Amino acid sequence: MELLIYALASLALRAYAEPVSPAEVKLYFEENLSQGSEAYLPEDSGYAEKIIPRWNSLGPPKYVVAVKPATAVDVLQVIEYASNQSIPFLGTGGGHGYTITTSGVANAVDIDLGLFTSVTVDALKNTLTIGGAVTFGEILDPLYEAGKEIRS
Incomplete structure (x- = not known):
């Protein structure tokens, strides 16, 4: 019973904790x-050159931090941290595509x-296995070299 009370108190304190600052993230x-x-x-020097923005027709999402993970384990760690801190996140790759919903992404x-x-x-x-930032044109040569093609 004491453990349950402690767990509930911890959750309550976490719900009212100050949000983490972008610098801390x-x-x-x-x-x-x-x-x-x-x-x-976003205010770091070179941000616009190092991070490929995700855009849409109504406006871009608003980020407090951008992270370029080097490994799949890093991706999982970013998702886990953001989830634990109640920070929304969005995975981006080539920065292209069309949607009207990403303008709702904030902080x-x-x-x-x-x-x-x-x-x-x-x-x-x-089988064809591609990374999250691969664009369509980048798969054509490897497919051709393997004697494969895809339907358009």
Whole structure:
């Protein structure tokens, strides 16, 4: 019973805790993600060059921090941290596409998958595995070299 009361009190305190600042979020990612990962605040120098923005016809999402994880484990860690801190997040890749809903994303973490650019074709299994930032044009040569094609 005491454990249940402690757990409920912890949840209540967490619900009323001060939100984490963007600088604290960035610092957490810098200290806890693997080497090669990157974290940026929108006001950081070079942010616009290092992070591929996600856009839409009504306006861009609003991020407090952008993170470029280097590994799949890093991606999971970013999602877990953002979820635990009640921070919305959105995974982005090539920055292109059409939707009218991303303008509703505010005070979020941008999980920029820009470091995930691998393309692997297994001709025997007829499978194509691509990273989260691969664009359509980047799969054509590897498919051709493996003697494969896709329908348009």
